[in-house]
Amino acid sequence: MSSSSSSSSFVLRAELDLWDDVLCYCGELAPILPQWSRRNLGRQYYGCGSYKYGTGGKNCGFFEWATREMDVWCQIVINSLREENADMLREIEALMIVEEKLRKENNGLKDAVQELKRSKRVLMRVVICLFVVVVISWQFWFWLVD
Numbered sequence: 854m855s856s857s858s859s860s861s862s863f864v865l866r867a868e869l870d871l872w873d874d875v876l877c878y879c880g881e882l883a884p885i886l887p888q889w890s891r892r893n894l895g896r897q898y899y900g901c902g903s904y905k906y907g908t909g910g911k912n913c914g915f916f917e918w919a920t921r922e923m924d925v926w927c928q929i930v931i932n933s934l935r936e937e938n939a940d941m942l943r944e945i946e947a948l949m950i951v952e953e954k955l956r957k958e959n960n961g962l963k964d965a966v967q968e969l970k971r972s973k974r975v976l977m978r979v980v981i982c983l984f985v986v987v988v989i990s991w992q993f994w995f996w997l998v999d
């Protein structure tokens with residue numbers, strides 16, 4: 854059982870709070886848990902009452918189905934939806950990488966625009982200075998000619 858499926862069953866157990874009078878080998882009330890295997894996806898079973906998610910505590914391994922086997926059509930639908938969901942999660946992850954790349958690229962472009970604006974201001978000052986120099990030289994030339 855992977856950590857994500859363990860976490861999912863834990864959440865479901867907490868949400869549903871489905872407890873019945875079935876005892877596990879420890880003598881604890883056995884909670885009803887969902888199975889996450891491909892063949893029995895969502896089918897409920899009684900598990901060990903001492904098992905606590907994330908603690909790595911004692912677990913007598915008690916297992917007894919609580920619900921009947923799901924029909925094949927439901928299994929196919931649930932499994933295909935689960936695969937679709939996994940595909941979409943992968944797609945979201947890929948899009949988040951692209952978004953991050955574009956954000957960095959955008960920041961680079963903003964910096965480039967700022968640099969160009971600075972260059973433009975410097976260039977305008979140079980043009981104005983040249984204009985002033987040309988006008989003064991022109992006036993000076995006329996003064997010399999006179």
Ligand SMILES: [Zn+2]
Pocket residue numbers: 877878879880881900901902903904912913914915
């Ligand atoms: Zn037990």
